[in-house]
Amino acid sequence: MWAINWKTPYISSEVGNPVGNPWLAEIYSQDPWENILINSATATKKGLKDGDWIVVESRHGKTEGRLRVSELIHPETVGIPGSYGKGARHSNPLYRKGPHFNILLPTNDESIDGISAGQEIAAGVKIYRKENRK
Amino acid sequence: MRLGMVIDLLKCVGCNACTVSCRAENGTPAGISFHRIKKYEVGAYPDARMKFLPLPCMHCQNAPCQKVCPTGATYRETDGRVLVDYDKCLGCRACMVACPYESRQFVWKLSSYYEDCGPTPFEREKFKRFTEGTAVKCNFCGDRIKKGNQPACVATCIGGARSFGDLDDPESDVSGLIVRHNGKPFREELGTAPAVYYIKG
Numbered sequence: 634m635w636a637i638n639w640k641t642p643y644i645s646s647e648v649g650n651p652v653g654n655p656w657l658a659e660i661y662s663q664d665p666w667e668n669i670l671i672n673s674a675t676a677t678k679k680g681l682k683d684g685d686w687i688v689v690e691s692r693h694g695k696t697e698g699r700l701r702v703s704e705l706i707h708p709e710t711v712g713i714p715g716s717y718g719k720g721a722r723h724s725n726p727l728y729r730k731g732p733h734f735n736i737l738l739p740t741n742d743e744s745i746d747g748i749s750a751g752q753e754i755a756a757g758v759k760i761y762r763k764e765n766r767k
Numbered sequence: 768m769r770l771g772m773v774i775d776l777l778k779c780v781g782c783n784a785c786t787v788s789c790r791a792e793n794g795t796p797a798g799i800s801f802h803r804i805k806k807y808e809v810g811a812y813p814d815a816r817m818k819f820l821p822l823p824c825m826h827c828q829n830a831p832c833q834k835v836c837p838t839g840a841t842y843r844e845t846d847g848r849v850l851v852d853y854d855k856c857l858g859c860r861a862c863m864v865a866c867p868y869e870s871r872q873f874v875w876k877l878s879s880y881y882e883d884c885g886p887t888p889f890e891r892e893k894f895k896r897f898t899e900g901t902a903v904k905c906n907f908c909g910d911r912i913k914k915g916n917q918p919a920c921v922a923t924c925i926g927g928a929r930s931f932g933d934l935d936d937p938e939s940d941v942s943g944l945i946v947r948h949n950g951k952p953f954r955e956e957l958g959t960a961p962a963v964y965y966i967k968g
Contacts, residue, residue, distance in 0.1 A: 642781040642819075655797065655880040656790050660783050664806055672812055704815035705808050 634675075636689060636758045637710045638734045641667070647716040653725030661715070668699040669732050670712035671760070676702045681762060688763050689713065691737040691756040697763055698732030711758055713737075769828070769847035770907055771934035771962035772921065773944045774821050778928035778968070781806055781819035785920035785929065789823075792908060792919035794893020797878035801905035802920055803869075821929075823920060824849065824870040824905035825952065825961030832862035832871055832904075841902075847934075847962060848907050856901040863902060867957050871904045907931075934962060944968065 643660050644651045651657050661667045669689060676682065683702040688695055689711055696718060706712045717731025737756040738744075744753045781804055789795075789802040805820040826849045833841045833849060840855035841862055863871045877894045879886045886894060897903065908918035912931075916922065921929040932939040941964070944950060950964035 643783040645782075656787055657783075659798065659800065660786055660804075663803070666806070674812070703808060704810060704812045705817055706812070708812065 634671075634758055634760060635710050635755045636691065636734065636737050637706075637712050637755055639712070639714050641715045644715055650721075650724055650728060652715065652717055652731075653728040655727070658727050666701050666703060666705075667714065667717070667731065668701045669760075670701050670703045670706050670714070671710070672706050672708040673702045673704055675708045676700070679760070681760075686763050687760050689732065689737065689758050689760050691758045693739045693756065694736035696733045696736050711760055768845065768936075769934045769962060770912070771826070771847070771932070771941055771964065772823065772907075772918075773930045773941045773950055773964045773966060775926075775928040775944075775948075775966050775968045776818070776820070777966075778926040779804075779819045779821055779924075780926055781817075782925060784923050784925055785821060788919040788923035789905070792911070794890060794896070795903070796874060796876070796890070796894065796897065797880050799872045799874065799903065801870075801872075801903070820953070820965075821920075822868060822870070822953070823907075823918075823963060825868050825959065825963045826905075826907060828960035828962065829958060831865035831867065831959060835861040835865040837861065848909070849904075850906050850909070851902060851904065853898045853901045856898075858900040858902065860902060867954060867959065868961075871902050873902050874899050 643657060681700055685700045687700045688697045713732045713734040718733030720729030737758060739753050783804055786800055786802045786804060790800055793801055803822045805822060808815055808817050810816055830849050837859060838855045838857055840852045843849055860873055863873060874897055877897060877899055879890055911918060917931045921931045930940050930944055932941040934941055936942060944966055945964050948966035948968045950966040952961035952964055
């Protein structure tokens, strides 16, 4: 499966740390899709259901979060929106909550495109349920 | 006179600027927002769509919250808005159960976000208008409309999706939009006669 990322309507970019803003945090925590999205048919095939706690793992890193089943996403993709879960050391602790997309991406020299220095932004991942969530 | 709102669902992109402007205007404590946007999806892959439903208080003509209020704290103003008198509210929360639109919220505590720092200067000023143990809701920004402005959510909407005005005046913008685009309130069949109409202009 391929991991993909997108911007959410209420956070146009992470400049200035809007993810750490308490007012915006109340808005995005109410969003049923501020989690990890997969297509409903894919979820059924993998034996996962809405609300499961899953791990998304690439060759370079892994992150976890609550699964949300959706019709809005391609069956071969895993969607992690926004820029949650990252957290800089001096940032608001809210910034460290949620599934983190960037950790799935490579940062080594070989992964950077030789002509335009483009980076890999859709890592190949596997997903599985985490049994004892802690 | 009946003040009401028209929201164009085709223009709403779910940015929540209205929600944030409502927080800034009213200074509600942590966990309380008078305005919400419900995000939902329709259809099946690959023809699925994401949709947004902005929900202020509907200021119903036939308001369930007003009917169940034991003290009369929830009352209807002459301009059509449904308001709460905090001096009369005893915090029974019957209105929260009665409202089918989830418009009513309760101030358990005037909470800030950084408890060990105390309220911010902004919160200190805005919290003066709230009383712990009372029910609160959208009031169509009474302070703003008395000065001839529009409610914060209407003025802020970046997509121009919201309009505000007198529903009883056939010449007003809102009346024109409702007629031209066949505007309907949300869950009209509940019979509460809301003052907020939705169109797909």
